[in-house]
Amino acid sequence: xxxxxxxxxxxxxxxxxxxxxxxxxxxxxxxxxxxxxxxxxxxxxxxxxxxxxxxxxxxxxxxxxxxxxxxxxxxxxxxxxxxxxxxxxxxxxxxxxxxxxxxxxxxxxxxxxxxxxxxxxxxxxxxxxxxxxxxxxxxxxxxxxxxxxxxxxxxxxxxxxxxxxxxxxxxxxxxxxxxxxxxxxxxxxxxxxxxxxxxxxxx
Ligand code: 5GP
Numbered sequence: 770x771x772x773x774x775x776x777x778x779x780x781x782x783x784x785x786x787x788x789x790x791x792x793x794x795x796x797x798x799x800x801x802x803x804x805x806x807x808x809x810x811x812x813x814x815x816x817x818x819x820x821x822x823x824x825x826x827x828x829x830x831x832x833x834x835x836x837x838x839x840x841x842x843x844x845x846x847x848x849x850x851x852x853x854x855x856x857x858x859x860x861x862x863x864x865x866x867x868x869x870x871x872x873x874x875x876x877x878x879x880x881x882x883x884x885x886x887x888x889x890x891x892x893x894x895x896x897x898x899x900x901x902x903x904x905x906x907x908x909x910x911x912x913x914x915x916x917x918x919x920x921x922x923x924x925x926x927x928x929x930x931x932x933x934x935x936x937x938x939x940x941x942x943x944x945x946x947x948x949x950x951x952x953x954x955x956x957x958x959x960x961x962x963x964x965x966x967x968x969x970x971x972x
Contacts, residue, residue, distance in 0.1 A: 771960055771961070772863065773860045773864040773865040774866075774886060775865075775868070775882055775884065775885040776868070776885070776953070777867075777874075777878050779872045779889055779923065779930070780889055780923070783901040783920075784890050785936045786890050789936055789939055789942045792939055796943065799865055800865045800866075801865070801866050801867070802867050803859075804821065804822060804855070805868075805869075806822040806828075806848075806850050807822070807823060807824070808824060808825065808826050808848045832852070837852055837853060838851060838853060839853040839881065840875075841877075844871050845916065849870065850874070851878075865950055872889075872930075876929060879929070886949065887931045887932070888934055888946065889930040898917070
């Protein structure tokens with residue numbers, strides 16, 4: 770069986786990444802979302818083990834030491850990272866795995882897993898981004914300013930990614946991500962000779 774596709778989805782905070790990737794996984798039983806660990810405080814609606822594993826700084830540093838993270842980064846004063854074991858298990862089982870992570874982490878994945886596909890998801894404009902961040906009502910003014918400054922930096926580095934997807938509507942963005950996954954599953958770069966001999970349906 771061929772391995773699943775590892776897809777990184779990054780983009781500015783407020784681009785709607787969370788909504789888009791959750792829709793993407795809800796529409797398929799072959800696509801899974803990796804649950805990250807973070808030292809950030811949970812927002813009121815967030816559930817431990819579903820949105821994130823909320824851990825202490827000490828626990829997080831322990832995971833780094835034990836080399837349990839595929840990638841990690843510090844973002845707006847907190848640690849965020851991807852536990853590797855769960856991701857590898859899903860890929861081995863032929864499932865596609867989505868990492869919804871910021872760009873420093875995405876670029877670490879690029880180095881460690883050259884076959885990962887990196888997607889930069891953006892809102893239709895910077896004005897729309899600021900509007901979305903404010904209307905979410907969960908961030909302080911300082912946090913909004915910080916997130917907009919990080920967004921500027923991420924746009925400048927976006928050319929290191931493979932694909933750009935505009936989140937004008939959630940449905941359009943989800944369909945574009947599905948199309949990218951379909952293309953990647955057919956890519957000869959990731960299929961072995963055995964995969965080619967034994968595939969009976971579209972990968
Ligand atoms: P938030 O605090 O809004 O949930 O997330 C802040 C940023 O951290 C977002 O850009 C999100 O994609 C990113 N992020 C979430 N999980 C991870 C992770 O495991 N690794 C990295 N590098 N970034 C993450």
